[in-house]
Each structure stands twice: as C-alpha cells, then as structure tokens.
Amino acid sequence: MSSGTGTPAVRSVPRPRADALRNRERIVAAAREMFVEQGPDVPFDEIARRAVIGNATLYRHFPDRADLVHEVVLSVMSRVAERAEAAVRTVSEEGGDPFEALRRFVHEAADERIGALCPMLSEGFDKNHEDLLAGRERLEAAVEDLMDRARKAGRLRADVAVGDLMVALSQLTRPLPGSGGCVNFDQFVHRHLQLFLDGLEAPARSELPGSAATLEDLRRPQ
Structure with a gap:
C-alpha cells in the first residue's frame, strides 16, 4: 500500500x-x-x-511457564536495580554516608526476595537471554558503584567485593528447603542482614579467610 x-x-x-x-x-x-x-x-x-x-x-x-518465569526474574532484577540506582543518586546528589545508603539498599533488596529467584534458574531456563544479561549488567553496575563509593569514603572494609554482598543477600532471602512446617525464618531476615552489614563496616574487626568473592566467581561452573 x-x-x-x-x-x-x-x-x-x-x-x-x-x-x-x-x-x-x-x-x-x-x-x-x-x-x-x-x-x-x-x-x-x-x-x-x-x-x-x-x-x-x-x-x-x-x-508458556518459561515465559512467565523469565518475566518474573526480569521484573525482580529491574526493581532491585532501580533501588540501587536510587541509592547512588541520593549519595551523588545529596551527599551523606554512602555506607548508610548501601545499608538501606540491602534491606530494600531483601524485601524483593531476590534469593527466591535461585530455584527458578533451572536447566531449562535461559540465563543468557539478551534481556536478562542487560538487566544483570545494570544491577551489578549500580551495586558496584554504591560499594565503591562506600569503600572510597573509608566506610566499607577493603577485603570484600560485590559477590560477597550478593551471596549473603541471596542466602538470607532464599526459602530454606523443608522449612515450611518449621520456624518462620522470614521474620529474621532483616535482623541477620543487619548483623552481616555490621561486619562489612570499616575498620575490619577480623581477617577474612580466602579472597573476596567477585561476580565472575559466582558465575564460574562448579
């Protein structure tokens, strides 16, 4: 026509x-x-x-169920990235303590239950889909930026990396297998995250075994 x-x-x-x-x-x-x-x-x-x-x-x-799982994972990643970017903007535009901004972000990310995504990343799930790679890069860049600001301000211990943070966040927000009839662990998530965050503050109170966990470490096949 x-x-x-x-x-x-x-x-x-x-x-x-x-x-x-x-x-x-x-x-x-x-x-x-x-x-x-x-x-x-x-x-x-x-x-x-x-x-x-x-x-x-x-x-x-x-x-298809895979389409829905894909969309849910993408949605959670996007929401968490938005919270990390907002924390970076707050520090950049308003000043303030970057470690406290990091602390607020971690608690907000916990409410998104990012660790609950882990069981969905099964063999049939395309982890390397273009949308998911872009979402992951966006999230990682924002968290790296936030941690770097806290580290440069002397508020974040130098021997930790973004992988350490993501491991703790994922573990503490992931439902434990077989815990359905046991204690309601959700009520302790923010309490235990606070304990973890206290351990990230500088000056370090102990020497950590091993080396800082990078994002490449987390992706490396076991």
Missing part, C-alpha cells in the same frame, strides 16, 4: 491497551509472590486467582 507519494506506507504497531498492560503487571506481581511462597511450579490457575483474572487472560499473556 502506498502513501500517495511513491513511498510505501509505514504501518504503526498498535500499543497494548491500558487494561492489557495492567493485567500483565498483575500477573507478574502475583506470580512473583507465589513463586516465593510455593516455588516455580505453582499451578497457573492459582496465579490467575491471586491476580484476580481468568485463566484465559493469563495464558494469553504467558502461554
């Missing part, structure tokens, strides 16, 4: 309707909650019920 000037008309791609976007956001939010509570194999009809939508709507947005 021509535009009348000899050049082909360009078709505009219709934007998703506002209600469709809202439904998609509700699905991802509900799935994130239920993946944390029950794991990545929670039935789709339960996710639809939590999102207050019909099953057909859920399948229309996410016909």
Whole structure:
C-alpha cells in the first residue's frame, strides 16, 4: 500500500491497551509472590486467582511457564536495580554516608526476595537471554558503584567485593528447603542482614579467610 507519494506506507504497531498492560503487571506481581511462597511450579490457575483474572487472560499473556518465569526474574532484577540506582543518586546528589545508603539498599533488596529467584534458574531456563544479561549488567553496575563509593569514603572494609554482598543477600532471602512446617525464618531476615552489614563496616574487626568473592566467581561452573 502506498502513501500517495511513491513511498510505501509505514504501518504503526498498535500499543497494548491500558487494561492489557495492567493485567500483565498483575500477573507478574502475583506470580512473583507465589513463586516465593510455593516455588516455580505453582499451578497457573492459582496465579490467575491471586491476580484476580481468568485463566484465559493469563495464558494469553504467558502461554508458556518459561515465559512467565523469565518475566518474573526480569521484573525482580529491574526493581532491585532501580533501588540501587536510587541509592547512588541520593549519595551523588545529596551527599551523606554512602555506607548508610548501601545499608538501606540491602534491606530494600531483601524485601524483593531476590534469593527466591535461585530455584527458578533451572536447566531449562535461559540465563543468557539478551534481556536478562542487560538487566544483570545494570544491577551489578549500580551495586558496584554504591560499594565503591562506600569503600572510597573509608566506610566499607577493603577485603570484600560485590559477590560477597550478593551471596549473603541471596542466602538470607532464599526459602530454606523443608522449612515450611518449621520456624518462620522470614521474620529474621532483616535482623541477620543487619548483623552481616555490621561486619562489612570499616575498620575490619577480623581477617577474612580466602579472597573476596567477585561476580565472575559466582558465575564460574562448579
């Protein structure tokens, strides 16, 4: 079809309707909650019920479970990255103690339950998808920046790296296997994170065994 000037008309791609976007956001939010509570194999009809939508709507947005898991992981990474970037902006624009900004970020990231993503990263999950690599790089860059500012201010001990922080954050926000009928460990997450953060402050009170954990260490196959 021509535009009348000899050049082909360009078709505009219709934007998703506002209600469709809202439904998609509700699905991802509900799935994130239920993946944390029950794991990545929670039935789709339960996710639809939590999102207050019909099953057909859920399948229309996410016909495959892998697509939904991908979107949830991407969403959590994005939200945590936004919090890290906000902490960096606060230090950069308003000044203040960069270690306290790091402390606030860690507690905010814990509320996103980033450690609950670990069970979802199974063999069938594409960890090297373009979107996920970009999201991971964004998150890592922001956390590295925040830690570097705290280190240069003499507030963060010099023998730790971003990998150390991510390991602790992941372990303390990951549901323990078989703990369903045991103690409610969630109530202790922020308490134990605070203990960990106290151990990151300079001057160091002890010498750590081994070497600082880098992000490359975390990605290296065991």
